[in-house]
Amino acid sequence: MNKSKKEIIKITAARLFRDRGYAATSMRDLAEAVNLKASSLYNHISGKEELLQEICFETAKRFLKVMEEVEGMEVSNIEKIETLIGLHIKTAMEDVTSITAFNDEWRHLSEPDLSKFVQLRKRYEQRFKAVLQTGIDQGVFQAVDTTVAMHTILSSLRWVYDWYQPERATSLPKIGDSITRMILGGLQNNIQK
Amino acid sequence: MNKSKKEIIKITAARLFRDRGYAATSMRDLAEAVNLKASSLYNHISGKEELLQEICFETAKRFLKVMEEVEGMEVSNIEKIETLIGLHIKTAMEDVTSITAFNDEWRHLSEPDLSKFVQLRKRYEQRFKAVLQTGIDQGVFQAVDTTVAMHTILSSLRWVYDWYQPERATSLPKIGDSITRMILGGLQNNIQK
DNA sequence: CCTACCGATCGGTAGG
DNA sequence: CCTACCGATCGGTAGG
Numbered sequence: 001m002n003k004s005k006k007e008i009i010k011i012t013a014a015r016l017f018r019d020r021g022y023a024a025t026s027m028r029d030l031a032e033a034v035n036l037k038a039s040s041l042y043n044h045i046s047g048k049e050e051l052l053q054e055i056c057f058e059t060a061k062r063f064l065k066v067m068e069e070v071e072g073m074e075v076s077n078i079e080k081i082e083t084l085i086g087l088h089i090k091t092a093m094e095d096v097t098s099i100t101a102f103n104d105e106w107r108h109l110s111e112p113d114l115s116k117f118v119q120l121r122k123r124y125e126q127r128f129k130a131v132l133q134t135g136i137d138q139g140v141f142q143a144v145d146t147t148v149a150m151h152t153i154l155s156s157l158r159w160v161y162d163w164y165q166p167e168r169a170t171s172l173p174k175i176g177d178s179i180t181r182m183i184l185g186g187l188q189n190n191i192q193k
Numbered sequence: 194m195n196k197s198k199k200e201i202i203k204i205t206a207a208r209l210f211r212d213r214g215y216a217a218t219s220m221r222d223l224a225e226a227v228n229l230k231a232s233s234l235y236n237h238i239s240g241k242e243e244l245l246q247e248i249c250f251e252t253a254k255r256f257l258k259v260m261e262e263v264e265g266m267e268v269s270n271i272e273k274i275e276t277l278i279g280l281h282i283k284t285a286m287e288d289v290t291s292i293t294a295f296n297d298e299w300r301h302l303s304e305p306d307l308s309k310f311v312q313l314r315k316r317y318e319q320r321f322k323a324v325l326q327t328g329i330d331q332g333v334f335q336a337v338d339t340t341v342a343m344h345t346i347l348s349s350l351r352w353v354y355d356w357y358q359p360e361r362a363t364s365l366p367k368i369g370d371s372i373t374r375m376i377l378g379g380l381q382n383n384i385q386k
Numbered sequence: 387c388c389t390a391c392c393g394a395t396c397g398g399t400a401g402g
Numbered sequence: 403c404c405t406a407c408c409g410a411t412c413g414g415t416a417g418g
Contacts, residue, residue: 023216024301027413039414040387048413104297108217148371151356156349163344178341182379220397232398233403241397388418396411402404 077135270328
């Protein structure tokens with residue numbers, strides 16, 4: 001019961017952090033959005049940063065879980081990247097307010113959480129690059145710089161989260177396919193002038 | 194002379210807005226960074242938001258100028274997109290601190306500047322899409338959704354600004370080429386399973 | 387879960 | 403360009 005109220009507060013916080021940013025969201029704004037006085041929030045949470053911390057790390061964990069799933073698949077590396085992109089979008093969309101807060105607001109974490117978070121993200125990126133590198137070694141991708149390719153791929157997905165609106169939900173898989181096709185086309189082929 | 198001091202304040206503000214965000218940057222932080230007391234800032238600027246406003250609109254104008262240049266070029270649409278991407282990166286890098294503030298902090302503008310800025314950006318995107326559409330009509334790009342393609346392309350460039358560090362500057366054109374090749378490859382080719 | 391309140395800090399002004 | 407200061411708002415606590 002306490003837990004449920006905390007969940008409501010956290011989800012509402014994620015939405016406010018996305019819409020106004022962490023620093024520009026006051027505890028009074030948040031309290032009003034969940035029909036409480038500011039002081040009452042502290043019966044459910046220890047402070048403002050706890051909310052950001054949990055939003056960031058829970059989202060990170062969801063992405064790492066997808067990565068683990070895909071790494072364990074017995075398919076070609078083309079399909080791995082394809083699946084990674086598709087599941088990345090799908091996972092992001094399951095909690096689209098958290099993902100935008102997660103992408104931009106983590107820098108407001110204080111130590112030691114800040115370092116821990118940066119570390120988590122770095123590990124995720126390493127594993128993404130490893131999948132790309134294997135694809136290159138197998139000759140299914142052209143020999144791009146994996147750092148450039150990784151950043152370009154992950155970055156190219158980010159607009160979907162900001163652009164997403166529930167009424168567009170039906171066309172989401174189609175959009176995911178379009179993006180995947182553009183990126184994979186670029187990984188597999190050289191430019192033809 | 195006054196102008197020059199204002200420029201210094203603005204450039205410093207852009208850096209702080211990028212590093213900490215607009216809302217989390219105080220006028221006292223900014224004053225300290227330019228060796229003034231907070232109150233002295235107001236001899237050069239009218240207020241905090243003026244700084245953000247000028248950073249956002251000046252950056253927008255620089256991008257629109259590039260768009261105009263490219264639109265007037267007498268080359269194929271493949272080259273137009275290629276040039277657009279290359280110049281976009283080049284233009285962004287010429288003032289890399291402003292670009293990140295411009296990308297993420299414009300939402301803190303108040304009306305009527307907020308609407309004006311959103312309008313400017315929308316027009317830029319329309320023109321980008323028009324270049325893509327012409328390419329599709331000419332049969333040089335596959336028939337992707339231009340909205341998806343436009344967002345994916347512009348979004349895929351964004352990591353470079355965050356990731357950029359001066360000591361990496363020499364390899365920037367090479368990175369620009371890599372990104373361009375990935376994206377153009379994706380626009381021109383269908384996935385080959 | 388609320389009222390009442392804390393010290394700190396915010397953007398900005400007055401006056402010189 | 404500074405000292406001195408304003409009212410407003412911040413995150414959070416005490417006490418019930």
